[in-house]
Amino acid sequence: xxxxxxxxxxxxxxxxxxxxxxxxxxxxxxxxxxxxxxxxxxxxxxxxxxxxxxxxxxxxxxxxxxxxxxxxxxxxxxxxxxxxxxxxxxxxxxxxxxxxxxxxxxxxxxxxxxxxxxxxxxxxxxxxxxxxxxxxxxxxxxxxxxxxxxxxxxxxxxxxxxxxxxxxxxxxxxxxxxxxxxxxxxxxxxxxxxxxxxxxxxxxxxxxxxxxxxxxxxxxxxxxxxxxxxxxxxxxxxxxxxxxxxxxxxxxxxxxxxxxxxxxxxxxxxxxxxxxxxxxxxxxxxxxxxxxxxxxxxxxxxxxxxxxxxxxxxxxxxxxxxxxxxxxxxxxxxxxxxxxxxxxxxxxxxxxxxxxxxxxxxxxxxxxxxxxxxxxxxxxxxxxxxxxxxxxxxxxxxxxxxxxxxxxxxxxxxxxxxxxxxxxxxxxxxxxxxxxxxxxxxxxxxxxxxxxxxxxxxxxxxxxxxxxxxxxxxx
Numbered sequence: 001x002x003x004x005x006x007x008x009x010x011x012x013x014x015x016x017x018x019x020x021x022x023x024x025x026x027x028x029x030x031x032x033x034x035x036x037x038x039x040x041x042x043x044x045x046x047x048x049x050x051x052x053x054x055x056x057x058x059x060x061x062x063x064x065x066x067x068x069x070x071x072x073x074x075x076x077x078x079x080x081x082x083x084x085x086x087x088x089x090x091x092x093x094x095x096x097x098x099x100x101x102x103x104x105x106x107x108x109x110x111x112x113x114x115x116x117x118x119x120x121x122x123x124x125x126x127x128x129x130x131x132x133x134x135x136x137x138x139x140x141x142x143x144x145x146x147x148x149x150x151x152x153x154x155x156x157x158x159x160x161x162x163x164x165x166x167x168x169x170x171x172x173x174x175x176x177x178x179x180x181x182x183x184x185x186x187x188x189x190x191x192x193x194x195x196x197x198x199x200x201x202x203x204x205x206x207x208x209x210x211x212x213x214x215x216x217x218x219x220x221x222x223x224x225x226x227x228x229x230x231x232x233x234x235x236x237x238x239x240x241x242x243x244x245x246x247x248x249x250x251x252x253x254x255x256x257x258x259x260x261x262x263x264x265x266x267x268x269x270x271x272x273x274x275x276x277x278x279x280x281x282x283x284x285x286x287x288x289x290x291x292x293x294x295x296x297x298x299x300x301x302x303x304x305x306x307x308x309x310x311x312x313x314x315x316x317x318x319x320x321x322x323x324x325x326x327x328x329x330x331x332x333x334x335x336x337x338x339x340x341x342x343x344x345x346x347x348x349x350x351x352x353x354x355x356x357x358x359x360x361x362x363x364x365x366x367x368x369x370x371x372x373x374x375x376x377x378x379x380x381x382x383x384x385x386x387x388x389x390x391x392x393x394x395x396x397x398x399x400x401x402x403x404x405x406x407x408x409x410x411x412x413x414x415x416x417x418x419x420x421x422x423x424x425x426x427x428x429x430x431x432x433x434x435x436x437x438x439x440x441x442x443x444x445x446x447x448x449x450x451x452x453x454x455x456x457x458x459x460x461x462x463x464x465x466x467x468x469x470x471x472x473x474x475x
Contacts, residue, residue, distance in 0.1 A: 003017075003018045004016060004017055004018055005017075005018045005123075005124070005125050007023050007024035007027075007125055008024065009024040009025060009028070011028070014027050014028060015027070016125070018124075019124065020090075020114075020124065021087070021090040021110070021111045021114040021115055021118075021124060022090060022092060022107055022110045022111055022114070023106075023110035023113075023114065023124075023125065023127075023132060024110075025102075025103065025106035025107070025110060025132075026092065026093055026103065026106060026107040026110055026111075029093045029094065029097060029103035029106075029107065030092060030093070030094075032097075032098070033093070033094040033096060033097045033098070033103065034094065035094050035096040035097075036094050036095045036096045036368070037094070038094070038095055039091055039092050039093060039094065039095060040091060040093060040094075040095045040104050040364075040367070040368075041095065041153065041367070041368070041371040041372070041375075042085065042088050042091075043153040043156060043157055043371055043375075044104070044149055044150060044153045044367060044371060045082065045087075045088060045091040045104075045108065046082065046083050046084070046085055046088075046153070047083075047149040047150070047152035047153035047156065048082065048091075048104070048105075048108045048145070048149040049079050049080070049081070049082030049083030049084075049087070049108070049112075050079075050083045050149075050152060050251070050254055050255060051145050051148050051149045051152065051228065051251065052079045052082070052108060052109075052112060052136060052145070053076060053079035053080060053083060053254060054228070054247055054248075054250040054251035054254055055138070055139065055140055055145070055228075055247055056072070056075050056076055056079055056136075057076065057250050057254075058139075058243055058246050058247040058250050059138055059139060059243065060072045060076070061246070061250075062240060062242055062243060062246075064138065070120060071116070071120065071129070071130060071135075073119075074115075074116035074117075074119040074120050074130070075112065075116045075130065075135060075136065077116070077119055078111075078112045078113075078115035078116045078119065079112060081115060082108065082111065082112060082115075087111055087115060090107075090111045090115075091104075091107055091108065091111065092107065093107040095364060095367070095368045096364060096365065096368065097364050098361070099142070099361070100142060100143070100146070100359055100360065100361045100362075100363055100364070101142050101146035101363050101364050101367070102142045104142075104146060104364065105137070105142040105145055105146055106132065106137075106142075108136075109132035109133065109136040109137050110132045112132075112136045113127065113130045113131060113132040113135060113136050114130075116130045116135075117129060117130050139229075139231065139238065139239040139240065139243045139247075140231060140239075141230075141231040141232045141237075143227075143230065143231065143232055143233055143234070143269050143359060144226075144227045144228050144229060144230040144231055144234070144265075144269065145228065146363060146367075147226070147227060147268075147269070147272075147363060148226040148227065148228040148251070150275075150363070150366075150367045150370070150371075151223040151224070151226055152251075152255065152257070153367075153371060154223055154275075154278065154370055154371065154374065155220050155223050155224070155257055157371060157374035157375060157378065158216055158219055158220055158223075158278075158374065159220075160374075160378050161216055161285075161374055161377055161378040161381070162213055162216045162217055163378075164377075164378045164381035164382050164385075165209055165212055165213040165216060165285070165381055166213055167381070167382070167385055168209055168381045168382075168384060168385040168389065169206050169209040169210055169213060170206075171385045171389040171390050172202050172203070172205045172206035172209065172389060173202075173203070173206045174390075175199070175202040175389065175392055176199045176200070176202040176203035176206060177199065178199070178394075179197065179198035179199040179201075179202055179394050180197060180199035180457060181197070181199070181457045182197055182198040182199065182394050182396055182399050182457070183195055183196075183197055183399065183400070183403055183455060183456070183457050183460055184196060184197060184198050184201075184309055184399040184402060184403065185399075185402045185403060185406045185408045186201075186408065192406045192407055192408040193408060193411070194408055194411045194412070194460075195403060195408050195409065195411070195412050195455060195460040196460060196461070197457050197460060197461055198309065198310070198394050198399060199457075200461060201295075201299075205292050205295075208288045208291075208292075209288060212284065212285040212288050215281045215284060215285070216281060216282075216285065218281075219278045219281050220257075222274050222277055222278055223274065223278065224257065224258050224259050224260055225259075225260050225261075225262050225268065225274075226248060226251070226259050226260070226261065226262065226268070227261075227262050227265050227268035227269050228247055228248050228251060228259075228261065229243065229244035229245075229247045229248060229261060229265070230244075230262075230265035230266075230268065230269050233266065233269050233270075233358040233359060234264075234265035234266035234267070234268060234269035234270070234358075235265070235266070236265065244261075245261075248260065248261040266358070269358065269359060270355060270357070270358055270359065270360070271352075271355065271360075272351070272352040272355055272360045272363060272366055273352055275348055275352060275366050275370055276348055276349050276352045278370065279344070279345045279348040279349070279369070279370055279373065280345065282341055282345065282370075282373045282374065282377060283341060283342060283345040285377055286337075286338035286339075286341035286342060286345075286373075286377060287338070289334055289335070289337070289338045289377070289380055289381070289384070290335050290338040290339065292331075292384075293331035293332070293334050293335040293338070293384075294331070294335065296310070296312060296328060296331045296388065296392075297328045297331050297332070300312045300328055303395075307398075307402075308395055308398050309394070309395055309398055309399050309402065310392050310393065310394055310395065311392070311393040311394075311395060312328050312330070312331070312388055312391070312392060313330075313387065313388060313391035313392075314326045315329050315330060315387060316329060330383060330384060330387045330388040331384070331388060333380075333383065334380045334383060334384045334388075337376045337377070337379070337380040338377075338380065340376060341373045341376060341377060344369035344370070344372060344373045345369075345373070347365065347369045348365075348366050348369045348370060351363075351365045351366045351369075352366060403455065404435050404436075404437065405435060406436075407426045407429070407430070407436070409435070409436040409437070409455060410422045410423070410425050410426040410429070410436050412454050412455055412459070412460060413425065413436070413440070413446070413451075413454060416446065416450075416454060417445060417446070421445070425439050425440060425443075425445065437451055
């Protein structure tokens with residue numbers, strides 16, 4: 001439909017596109033907040049649909065719309081449509097907004113009211129039939145619905161992130177098995193240290209991800225306590241006691257998530273520290289990804305002039321001028337996502353700390369950064385797994401050559417010949433430009449078979465050194 005319709009609010013008349021499902025408050029928000037240039041996260045809008053459905057069902061059970069089942073049905077259907085993502089395009093308020101999220105709440109209220117009007121055969125804006133405030137916001141406030149919707153959206157994204165972490169962990173576990181036999185040089189401070197296996201390196205990444213997965217899983221517990229029913233600043237103002245006691249139960253039934261009403265609704269409305277805590281867990285996972293990304297880049301460096309111990313999947317040409325160059329673009333991109341999460345975490349902490357008295361006006365910024373961190377990390381995990389880790393190959397000959405030429409091979413001899421003797425062997429090898437093996441065999445220190453046995457994957461992965469009572473090494 002072309003043209004406009006006129007709506008009225010506290011500040012006067014507002015021209016709204018005639019066929020739009022949003023109303024006056026949203027139209028003002030579009031004008032007032034041209035900041036991020038992106039609407040609120042779809043996950044937040046959909047979570048709001050579920051919260052509004054819980055509120056509507058509770059109000060209906062209390063007899064609010066008795067005698068008008070058609071209206072109650074239309075409101076519930078509109079809420080379900082928003083929850084299912086069918087109304088995403090109508091939630092247009094910018095994600096960076098003043099008012100502690102009021103513009104998001106009112107955008108949702110107006111869209112749901114006007115969609116319910118459509119379902120009733122009425123024109124948008126006919127608010128005497130279905131009102132954004134008196135029906136869709138009944139017994140509610142932005143103060144309680146916005147943080148509750150944010151918690152629900154975060155939990156849903158946490159579930160998605162956990163799935164991606166597990167898949168990435170399993171990909172590294174598969175590489176752990178595949179490369180279990182590949183002996184290589186282990187390094188500390190970029191210097192040759194002791195021998196290990198490529199499988200062990202991959203297994204360490206898997207274990208770090210397992211720890212991240214457990215942390216992320218536990219995050220849900222922090223987010224399940226909500227202030228829904230607290231209305232304005234947690235007082236429960238204008239809401240019946242029956243509503244306050246029931247609405248969280250309905251939300252729990254709708255979501256199958258163990259939501260519980262906060263014991264202190266005032267405190268739960270004031271503070272946003274739980275989002276700082278969750279963000280810290282996300283930052284820890286980002287740090288894991290940054291570490292893994294850096295290692296994969298280093299291990300695959302070269303390929304001729306670097307370490308080149310692994311080969312990453314060749315995803316795209318790496319240079320517009322250097323022929324044949326292929327860059328580790330997937331670990332690079334994932335590392336950038338991780339660094340951005342670090343920045344979001346710092347922003348969340350600052351925004352949470354800027355809450356004033358009974359409310360935090362900066363919750364929209366917290367929501368944007370938290371949900372974006374969750375989305376980014378899930379995407380990073382998926383991309384790293386699918387486009388990189390699953391296709392990693394070992395350059396076994398390069399690993400073996402590094403073992404032959406490295407002083408780390410001398411470290412493998414320490415349990416057999418002692419530290420001082422191993423140092424002498426390493427020094428002689430460096431002076432003569434020979435390998436550790438050459439020196440050991442030339443001096444008759446060990447037989448070839450015994451030397452090779454000490455450098456097998458089984459030997460370098462053995463936990464500790466078996467010893468006899470007399471201090472000698474057992475076979």
